[in-house]
Amino acid sequence: MQSKNWKRGIIMTVKSIPNRDQVPENLTWDLTPIFSDDQAFLAELDSVKEATKTINQLSGIMSNSADDLLNVVKKVLNLNRRYENVYVYSHLSNDVDTSNNDAQARMEQVEALGTKLSEATAWFDPEIINLGKTKIDNFISKQPKLSEYDRLFKMILKDEGHVLSVEAEKLLSGASNIFNAPEKIFSMMDSADFVFPEVKDDQGNLVRLSNGLYSLLLQSTNQNTRKEAFRKFYTVFNQFKHTLAATLSSEVAVNNYQAQTHHFNSAREQAMHENEIPESVFDTLVKTVNDNLPLLHRYVSLRKKILNLSEMHMYDMYVPLAKDPDVKYTFAESKKIMLQALQIMGPDYVKHVQEELDNRWIDVVENKGKRTGAYSSGVYDTNPYILLNWQDNLDNLYTLIHETGHSMHSFYSSHNQPYQYGNYSIFVAEIASTTNENILTDYLLANTNDSEMKKYILSQYLEGFKGTIFRQTQFAEFENWIHEQGRLGKSLTADVMSKKYKEINEKYYGDEIVSDPEIAIEWSRIPHFYYDFYVYQYATGFGAASTLAEKISSGNQNSIDAYLNYLKSGSSDTPINIMKRAGVDMTNSQYLEAAFAKFSQRMDELESLI
């Protein structure tokens, strides 16, 4: 899962990192509830492999009778379920020590099995679609147990009319590597081939730019450092702008072609159809954010004032507005603070968080070979596990509560839904984690009198809001425009895209920003434009979380119950219906307006402290 990513200072203290076998057991996660040992895992892996070889035999019989349909559905789901356990065990074991060759080899075996399993069951969805709604309804009336799968059938049947003949689908899926080429080429250039120039860091040392270093240098308190990094960084993208335009426009062409061949009006319609989200959610987001751009303009002015700059440029948008509070947060203290902040969710929620902490569901500290970053991961039959690389600071406390939000969502869904509805869609996933972060922000602000601390928390909140709601919507707006442009057969050259990008950027940031020419080419370096209408969900999720946290923090029991009900819902209904029952109608602009009101209020608070 995506997690908080507030970058720390450039200089990191070098400390020795332990080997995996030196980490105290109580700081590691306990995977024995999944499989008691590697032996048990290997036995189940073999058994799933065997079952995968014969699952094909179930093809072609579901239309015979209601009992046959029930039997086939149960067996296919059950095999997937067993595979998931094998998968999660091998991937968690591998992530804590990627230098362990055995774990690596097991992981590769499991992944290969996953490919085989999906090939061996590729007939399942098309056969359901062929059966059709009338016949399925008829079977359900004869065999009531089938009604437990009613929504599963609906989710598959929604693709009726969008699936081509077996022959045609085979041709398209055979070309999937070719369709992925634009993203692959972009990512190769971006991560392997680009050679960036050298710039001076704050200490006057010459350092070679990279994507990572660029974002750190933009947080420098020295405007000259930021300016030089910004100018030199974009020289590389300018040099390759025609190639990068060809790559991006090819991505657009692929998405438009896929949509057209599958009988969708647009690439956006197809992408949103897959997640059962009406397109109005996207349009409402873009319109409401546009209506509230004066708030972003005000934020730009506030930045300019606090940073005491005579001119504000795009390279001044990432400097922290407040100093890091020099306070240590150990893991032990952070657990306590998290539990206190989450009291507002009620005793049941807190009880399960306590369970997470007491039963080693978290792998806490960094060790050699451990995967970086943080995530929450698990499947229907397992505990939700959290991977951390703990450091004693406030950002890590935020990471802990963020990932715990995901874990509680997984826990509640798997304990309240049958297997087929136990997971949840990406559209609702980040809402649970971000709501927790918002609750922590409310809690910390209410429980500190230290004005430096308050300034820091408020400015981090505002920065997160700007980076998520405004910036991701700006991306979504541009993404939509290039796809429309492509769909209408209009040109997508570097110059055309740069002109449009600059126009949108100027609209978003307003007159207070000096519009440097370099920013026009920013589109060429954004990986999100290769994600096929994905980014808008960051913005809608943040907006929904802001509104939900507000309702929860008010202590209203109905709101809290409605929220817990969302966590329990899994995928038992459409994401929109689930969020509606939680108290947020995402087809309406109100939830976003409420989030903007919060943004505005927190800007007032910060201004009054400065």
Ligand SMILES: [Zn+2]
């Ligand atoms: Zn997340």
